[in-house]
Amino acid sequence: MARGSETRSKIMDVAQAAILAKGFEATSIEEIVAGSEITRSGFFYHFPDKNALAHALIKRHIEVENELFGRAAALGEGPLQTMLIGLKLMAELLDDMPNGHPGCIVATAAYQDRLFNRDVRDANKRAALGWRSRFRGMFEDIVATHRMRDDVDIDQLADMVSAIIEGGLILSRAVDEPSVTAQQVRLLQSYVKLLFAPEPGL
Amino acid sequence: MARGSETRSKIMDVAQAAILAKGFEATSIEEIVAGSEITRSGFFYHFPDKNALAHALIKRHIEVENELFGRAAALGEGPLQTMLIGLKLMAELLDDMPNGHPGCIVATAAYQDRLFNRDVRDANKRAALGWRSRFRGMFEDIVATHRMRDDVDIDQLADMVSAIIEGGLILSRAVDEPSVTAQQVRLLQSYVKLLFAPEPGL
DNA sequence: AAAAAACCATACTCGTGGTACAGTAAATCT
DNA sequence: AGATTTACTGTACCACGAGTATGGTTTTTT
Numbered sequence: 001m002a003r004g005s006e007t008r009s010k011i012m013d014v015a016q017a018a019i020l021a022k023g024f025e026a027t028s029i030e031e032i033v034a035g036s037e038i039t040r041s042g043f044f045y046h047f048p049d050k051n052a053l054a055h056a057l058i059k060r061h062i063e064v065e066n067e068l069f070g071r072a073a074a075l076g077e078g079p080l081q082t083m084l085i086g087l088k089l090m091a092e093l094l095d096d097m098p099n100g101h102p103g104c105i106v107a108t109a110a111y112q113d114r115l116f117n118r119d120v121r122d123a124n125k126r127a128a129l130g131w132r133s134r135f136r137g138m139f140e141d142i143v144a145t146h147r148m149r150d151d152v153d154i155d156q157l158a159d160m161v162s163a164i165i166e167g168g169l170i171l172s173r174a175v176d177e178p179s180v181t182a183q184q185v186r187l188l189q190s191y192v193k194l195l196f197a198p199e200p201g202l
Numbered sequence: 203m204a205r206g207s208e209t210r211s212k213i214m215d216v217a218q219a220a221i222l223a224k225g226f227e228a229t230s231i232e233e234i235v236a237g238s239e240i241t242r243s244g245f246f247y248h249f250p251d252k253n254a255l256a257h258a259l260i261k262r263h264i265e266v267e268n269e270l271f272g273r274a275a276a277l278g279e280g281p282l283q284t285m286l287i288g289l290k291l292m293a294e295l296l297d298d299m300p301n302g303h304p305g306c307i308v309a310t311a312a313y314q315d316r317l318f319n320r321d322v323r324d325a326n327k328r329a330a331l332g333w334r335s336r337f338r339g340m341f342e343d344i345v346a347t348h349r350m351r352d353d354v355d356i357d358q359l360a361d362m363v364s365a366i367i368e369g370g371l372i373l374s375r376a377v378d379e380p381s382v383t384a385q386q387v388r389l390l391q392s393y394v395k396l397l398f399a400p401e402p403g404l
Numbered sequence: 405a406a407a408a409a410a411c412c413a414t415a416c417t418c419g420t421g422g423t424a425c426a427g428t429a430a431a432t433c434t
Numbered sequence: 435a436g437a438t439t440t441a442c443t444g445t446a447c448c449a450c451g452a453g454t455a456t457g458g459t460t461t462t463t464t
Contacts, residue, residue: 025227026317042442048307107313110375111225128376150392153210159373163386167369171361173312174330183358184365190352241412
């Protein structure tokens, strides 16, 4: 089984790199198989169609992100610090590989709705809802111990993390300035600070 | 000349509606000509290719947005109020037609980079930079009269408006909740308030 | 009336996604 | 060791959408 899953993940690696660089539609199967050193037939052996590939990529991305945030959570002392450190780490990560963030895949899927089947759209939705619940949990811990300076909905606040990242990625691509995404995350950090931090400093 | 430009804008209307609903790639020329009551030949008479169509749509969108924000600017009293009202109007507009906002086109273009030629990408870039300079101007007026509670870059703050809108649109589509985009804009309003408003209230 | 602009009709090429199916090398099972 | 399954290769084919070519027709403008 080792050989099979190796090829499979190689296909996914090549595909992901290409998709993040040029978009899903613009990435042809021909190109993927060329980079993966297999044949068209080989591709269709592993993935019944392009949809299945997108589905697999989103699924894998969720797992990667989950472990990443698990590590981040262990670093902070209080819930607010955890959140701020998490955002800082995220910003640094985005600085390192600005267009490598797999959030792009979700965005692509979101804007190419009818192009994908229900499986892919559902996976996409689960990803977004997963982020919401994760960040919601973190913000709940914060409001339990800190006073909120403005009355905002926690679910919406949780969504803001994803929205800022996705929007930052788009803007970053549009103006061709890779640093934009990380900057936006840092602005979100500033907002969280203003919302919850007791003193103006820190 | 009236007849020609009428057909042209009808093509663009139909195309825009379809693209916003299903994405650029998923919208076929066949479909556009069917909705526009012309033939394929007619389409290619007005637009040399699909790229030209995208270009025209982005260009038109910029003009529409410019006039919209011109009106919004006349409503506020001080610069901060103008900004807050502007964001409020924007949120209401997004509530009314959540997926109708043409920002989607820019986002689509951003994520389908290689699919478009330089013309389209440049138009897209100009759109994003236009937003930046517009909002930057507004924020500059604010910092001239208000104290900033956190030291953030004004260009980045200006970008945040676009980022929140684009990100909100993506998230809204991903989780299939049309209200998300407007909520995110209102959160941005909350941030601006916390950043600049002298008292906690108002 | 002449010329240009705004189309229509038809037929073709080419790239890409996807299917079908026959064959083969290597790992796994019995 | 032989049989079966897994993981592929190779070839041939279909459908569909973008784009080209070209010649003809109607409408508007001059």
